[in-house]
Amino acid sequence: MPQTKDELPDALYGAAQVRELDARLIAAGTPGIELMQRAARATWRALVRLWPDASELTVLAGHGNNAGDGYLIAALASRAGWAVRVLAVGDPQRLQGDAALAHAEALAAGVASQHWAYDSELRGVLVDALLGTGLSGEVREPCAAAINAINASGLPVTAVDIPSGLCADTGRTLGVAVQADLTVTFIGLKVGLFTGDAADHIGELVFNDLQAGADIYRDIPVRVRRLNPGNLPRPAPRAPTAHKGRFGHVLLIGGDHGFGGAILLSTEAALRSGAGMVSLATRPEHVPAALTRVPEAMALGTSSANQLMGLLEKVSTLVVGPGLGQASWGRALLSAAANASLPQVWDADALNLLASGFVQLPKDCVITPHPGEAARLLGIGTAEVQADRAAAALALSKKYSAVVVLKGSGSLIAHPDGRLSLCHQGHPAMATGGLGDVLAGLIGALLAQGMQAFDAASLAVWLHANAGLQQGKFGRGLAASDLIPAIRQLLEEQAPCLK
Structure with missing residues (x-):
């Protein structure tokens, strides 16, 4: 059967390398809040494509840049007429920089935000914007309980950048990890999206480079090369006189x-x-x-x-x-x-x-x-x-x-x-x-x-x-x-x- 075209890049990076790519984009003149906006729009498009009949969204947000992406996704959904709310797993007052700007934009768009509790009801399509790629140790409470609630809900789940609790470098589950139906990841593909426990957690994978040009990737060593039909080594063809x-x-x-x-x-x-x-x-x-x-x-x-x-x-x-x-x-x-x-x-x-x-x-x-x-x-x-x-x-x-x-x-x-x-x-x-x-x-x-x-x-x-x-x-x-x-x-x- 003919192979369908593989649209994903073949270069895989570690989490620190992707943070370096992000920093280079900002240093080249793209404000951090604009990168968050691009990430949010990419996630929103993928989410609507996968669940075109949905009309309700629940975002579970932590207190880092991953949460900022989640707040902007909530703003987009609210403007589209969806019923939207954000459950803040952690204090929104801890948000800083671009994430704080994203939080303010969501509130200005009329998004309802409340603190997550163990008995909080989850409705509609869930957006995991809890932890992102910066996690290094085991998931701690209350995020662990929120992840368990997401996994037990039976609702469709979109993970922003990487399912929370999955190590971006190794694909190892750090105690507990979100089981997503859709993961939208940005700038550089992470090794942990493709090995270890990843297959049980990623769902459909969508990549968006956030408009990073080739110069952004220059001199960043590729950690792992992902095999695909475009880069496979091949044996030489045989001449008609072969024996x-x-x-x-x-x-x-x-x-x-x-x-x-x-x-x-x-x-x-x-x-x-x-x-x-x-x-x-x-x-x-x-x-x-x-x-x-x-x-x-x-x-x-x-x-x-x-x-x-x-x-x-x-x-x-x-x-x-x-x-x-x-x-x-x-x-x-x-x-x-x-x-x-x-x-x-x-x-x-x-x-x-x-x-x-x-x-x-x-x-x-x-x-x-x-x-x-x-x-x-x-x-x-x-x-x-x-x-x-x-x-x-x-x-x-x-x-x-x-x-x-x-x-x-x-x-x-x-x-x-x-x-x-x-x-x-x-x-x-x-x-x-x-x-x-x-x-x-x-x-x-x-x-x-x-x-x-x-x-x-x-x-x-x-x-x-x-x-x-x-x-x-x-x-x-x-x-x-x-x-x-x-x-x-x-x-x-x-x-x-x-x-």
Whole structure:
């Protein structure tokens, strides 16, 4: 299915960087109150588009600039004839500067404002203008209670800039966070809108740059690059005289007793993603199933690492770990792979054995941990990984001198030189076994076709996530193998085979 155009920028920033962008806009001659007016108008337009039949608005306002945006939205709604009121969570007298001017404008527009109380009634479309991007610690009362009330109301919710309680830098929920149906964000996209817990809180995301010109962004380093169809790395097209020897030979190693399916999924994914030749080293008992499922792959029944040695001299890329297990058989095969000077993808039990100190990771590797595996590799808790996924991915990349794919909601691809890519696509139906095996095989195939490790991992993650999004639309019951034909189709759409 053709991809719709992605209108969002691909540059993602931290909260402090976006504040710097805001300051630059003001220094360039745009008054702060005008920026608030632009933000309010952008939010109002998005809100009316999403709920065209609504006629009542309740704004929950804190006491910072985020509240100022909320008061101006209330003024716009009042002028449009809506029934509007502001519930002030905190003392409006604490408002300063532009936020105080916005408060005065709302009162002049006839907006009713009252202090929020635990029993305050919420009506109409709710506007979350409580905390914004400046929050660093856990949400405190009374804001925590107000957020819980918003989430329990069942009413439509618009978040201004970011859902209150969601960390703009990491996407972590700071105790409690608003679950919005619409989030309208400004000037620069924040990393925390795309990873961690963000998917449960953002709803539809709308971006407005508040008329910032290109010069405003100059010299502000991009923290993370968001993958989209416009910036994907792509394998080169193939000449009419192409033959299988030009596109690599992938060897996939794994499938101990009881885990044969994992390595077969990886093998099929590698085959269908364009590798020139595919070999499989697995338990002898799994060879008949391999020949039935993937007859195009060369299956080697492997009882010991010695049987791998000749094959390792003939292949160009390794995928190690799916179904490998951590017993003596898997350990022996992993040791052999670790001594091979080839580009490699390590997944699953290969990562668990790496974390145990059993082997050293060779050069030119891609590792693909989920958060639990990442925690073991870093020697920390899973919660610490999830608290700052970008930092964890970079730490892993530097520790192991490898390209890292940190899987999960808002998957991250990290390079030892500090580059970070992010893919936020996907679907809840992908919460099923075997998808990581498919991803590992896909990365291996792209490496075999000559892509650099960071590019291969970035493209593979995007293809995998969007295949899951495409197939997830059919609902629960998604099988990992369902992704493989969808990946092949998407790969052809993004990188046509023919010149």
